[in-house]
Amino acid sequence: MKKQLRYIFLFISVIGFAQKPMVRAEIDTTNIRIGEQFQLKISVAEIENVIIPKISLIGLEIIDSTRTDTLKNSLIRRYILTGFDSGAFYIPQQQIFVKNQAFLTDSLLINVATIRIDTTKVKKFPIKTIQKEPYTFDDFSLYLYLLLAILAIVGFWIYWFVIRKRESEIEISTYKALPPYEEALLKLTALDEKLLWQNNKTKEYYSELTEIVRGYIERELKVPALEKTTDEVLEMINIFKKSDTVDTSKETIELLKDLFREADLVKFAKSKPLAIEIEDDRRDAEYIIGNLKPKTIIKEEEEDELE
Structure with a gap:
């Protein structure tokens, strides 16, 4: 059990x-x-x-x-x-x-x-129009940046093609307004400050040195000296000397001849003059500029007045 x-x-x-x-x-x-x-x-x-x-x-x-x-x-x-x-x-x-x-x-x-809504007890309101959102900075930022970019481009264009060109013309005109002798001396001083031959740029130094002398002759004697060869420039000056239209000496012409020959040797024959020779050529260039001038023609009446 x-x-x-x-x-x-x-x-x-x-x-x-x-x-x-x-x-x-x-x-x-x-x-x-x-x-x-x-x-x-x-x-x-x-x-x-x-x-x-x-x-x-x-x-x-x-x-x-x-x-x-x-x-x-x-x-x-x-x-x-x-x-x-x-x-x-x-x-x-x-x-x-x-x-x-x-x-x-x-x-x-x-x-x-779902929740039942008694429409008889719900107050009805008119349908509202769509409201616009207030404007913010982001709405106009793109247009602002575009405007700034356009203003920058226009400002650069005005400066580069108008103001800069005008300043350049003023500087050039002021520079060329100097008398040939003063302009040549100013260029010689600027050439000295470049220290070209001291930095093994002898060829560039003689090119600028002879260009300064040629530019002086072109302005002072009113001949195309920059476009002529060395022999052509020397021949023109000898002709002026014989015709008694320039006030210079044979020594000055010889120094000019030696300067041009030395410059041609440096530029085309790769000659390397000594430092003392370069300094002598610099002094000769300044001497040539100071002693090569067109002869002043004085009228007979003025000569009488001077007498």
Whole structure:
């Protein structure tokens, strides 16, 4: 008899345990209005080796979730859900893993209803026109930058083609307005400041030196000395000397001849004169400029007045 009772109690306990689900899902309501929140609770009748994956929903959204709580050898986790579309939505079965074994919860139905509006009690307002947003700096920044760029280009154009050209013309005209002798001396001083031959630029030095002398002769005697060869320039000066139209000496003409010959040797024969020879040529150039002038023609009446 005792043995039979034992089997009966064992059978009842097995049936009771089998009827108790391992995982369970519950909701606190089945009907909500749009935007209202409700609670979903998942219970697991085990506390070790339990994995609750992320819940997948369709038409519903999770607002918040609580940490997993342990209560009477069970795990409980709560979720706050809501819905923003009207209709009937299912919370599908959720797969829970307990000791590497998968269990499924029941699917749950939620009805989401719209909010009825009593149009008889709602005050009506006229439809408002579309209002324009106030203007900001960003609305005009592109046009402002374009305007600044255009002004910069116009200003550069005016400076480069008008003001700079005018200043250059003024400087050139002022420079050329000097007497030939003063202009030549000014150019010789500028040549000295360049220190060309001191920096192994002897060819450039003699080119500028002879160009200064030729420019002086061209302006003072009014002949195209810059376009003539050395021999042609010397021949013109000898002709002027014979015709008694220039005020100079044979020594000055010889110095001019030696200066031009030396310059030709440096420029075309790659001659390298000594420093003392270069300094002598510099002094000779200044001497030539000071002693090669057109002869002043004095009228007979003026000669009588002078006598």
